Amino acid sequence: MSADLHQIWVYLSASPLAGLTLTLVAYQIGLWVFEKLGRRPVLNPVLIAVVLIAGTLSLSGIDYRTYFDGAQFVHFLLGPATVALAIPLYNQFQEVRRSAVALVVALLVGSAASALSAVALVWAFGGSKATILSMAPKSVTSPIAMGVSEQIGGLPSLTAVFVIITGIVAASLGTWVLNLVRVKDWRARGFGMGVAAHGIGTARALQVNEVAGAFAGLGMGLNGLATALLLPTLYHLIWG
Amino acid sequence: MLGTLTLLLLCQLAGELAARLLHLPVPGPVLGMLLLFAGLLLRGGVPDTVQDTAGGLLRHLSLLFVPAGVGVMVHVTRLETEALPIVVALFGSTLFGIAVTAKLMAFLLSRTDPRLEEEPTVGEQAKGDRA
Numbered sequence: 001m002s003a004d005l006h007q008i009w010v011y012l013s014a015s016p017l018a019g020l021t022l023t024l025v026a027y028q029i030g031l032w033v034f035e036k037l038g039r040r041p042v043l044n045p046v047l048i049a050v051v052l053i054a055g056t057l058s059l060s061g062i063d064y065r066t067y068f069d070g071a072q073f074v075h076f077l078l079g080p081a082t083v084a085l086a087i088p089l090y091n092q093f094q095e096v097r098r099s100a101v102a103l104v105v106a107l108l109v110g111s112a113a114s115a116l117s118a119v120a121l122v123w124a125f126g127g128s129k130a131t132i133l134s135m136a137p138k139s140v141t142s143p144i145a146m147g148v149s150e151q152i153g154g155l156p157s158l159t160a161v162f163v164i165i166t167g168i169v170a171a172s173l174g175t176w177v178l179n180l181v182r183v184k185d186w187r188a189r190g191f192g193m194g195v196a197a198h199g200i201g202t203a204r205a206l207q208v209n210e211v212a213g214a215f216a217g218l219g220m221g222l223n224g225l226a227t228a229l230l231l232p233t234l235y236h237l238i239w240g
Numbered sequence: 241m242l243g244t245l246t247l248l249l250l251c252q253l254a255g256e257l258a259a260r261l262l263h264l265p266v267p268g269p270v271l272g273m274l275l276l277f278a279g280l281l282l283r284g285g286v287p288d289t290v291q292d293t294a295g296g297l298l299r300h301l302s303l304l305f306v307p308a309g310v311g312v313m314v315h316v317t318r319l320e321t322e323a324l325p326i327v328v329a330l331f332g333s334t335l336f337g338i339a340v341t342a343k344l345m346a347f348l349l350s351r352t353d354p355r356l357e358e359e360p361t362v363g364e365q366a367k368g369d370r371a
Contacts, residue, residue, distance in 0.1 A: 027303045046302045050309040057313065064313050071307035077297070078304045080248040082269035083255070084294040086276035087286055102348030110341025118333035127325035131318070135329055139337060142308050144267045157311050158318065162330060164309035169334045171302070177335045183342040185349055192342030196334055203302035217298075219341070221273055228266045 019070020026052040085217040092214035138162035141198040167200025194219025244293035
């Protein structure tokens with residue numbers, strides 16, 4: 001009997017089914033908690049899911065790579081989802097076109113402000129060079145950020161973690177900081193979330209308002225482009 | 241639904257191919273997004289099925305970040321030894337980035353927004369729009 005159970009455990013812990021199911025179940029629990037406790041942004045479903053999964057894996061002794069063999073099917077959908085952002089963008093195209101100048105200026109300043117302040121803060125508080133380089137592209141969506149990180153000599157998987165935490169910080173505290181600086185325009189609120197905090201910021205903006213969501217998606221896409229183009233260039237200018 | 245997924249994957253694939261063949265530093269999915277966007281502009285509208293499926297995928301966008309987020313496990317040691325700079329930088333730069341981008345954008349919109357004057361409402365052709 002216990003031999004059977006052991007066999008089943010060995011099978012399950014090695015098959016993609018367990019990692020995939022765990023990811024979906026943990027996210028459902030995260031959503032449920034988020035809804036039940038009054039949709040408080042601090043109780044971000046991603047944060048809850050990550051904590052639950054990391055806890056489960058640690059307790060059961062399954063390593064991250066085994067888990068990721070299953071979870072990669074969810075991870076893979078980031079690509080098609082990024083492509084799908086063309087649709088809210090198209091729906092809001094009239095809005096986008098008439099704000100084009102503001103968008104481009106805010107994008108370049110905002111993108112630089114996020115990346116440079118991140119790098120400066122890690123440096124000022126004594127972080128290592130690997131951490132500094134991994135931190136630089138953390139505002140953009142993970143496939144882009146990981147690519148840039150690799151190009152400039154950071155650690156792509158560490159960058160992925162910074163990317164996710166950035167998103168969770170923005171989803172949890174973004175509304176608060178936007179109210180603090182008294183920005184009421186949905187286009188500006190969404191764009192700020194998208195530029196500074198990629199897909200998780202966009203997901204949060206989509207929850208709040210459709211216009212904010214479209215501008216967040218646009219900000220995420222544009223900053224992805226800007227960071228992918230500018231950051232490696234900037235790095236080579238500074239460090240050669 | 242299947243048609244939309246196929247469409248999204250084809251755009252992504254075309255984006256990946258273009259990025260590699262032309263040695264662009266831009267990731268494939270972003271090029272795919274631009275491609276789909278151009279296609280929608282040419283077609284002049286989003287088919288209902290595409291609207292629905294894409295909406296469903298985007299509603300759960302944050303789920304897709306969970307697997308990478310669990311990667312935090314692999315970096316526990318570094319996160320512990322460099323906790324202070326990492327935490328300060330992540331919180332500081334993210335909130336600073338949101339505030340700067342949104343504030344500047346709101347300021348520029350309030351300066352240039354044609355909506356404050358007599359301009360067509362959303363959905364109409366804005367012919368005199370030079371932006």
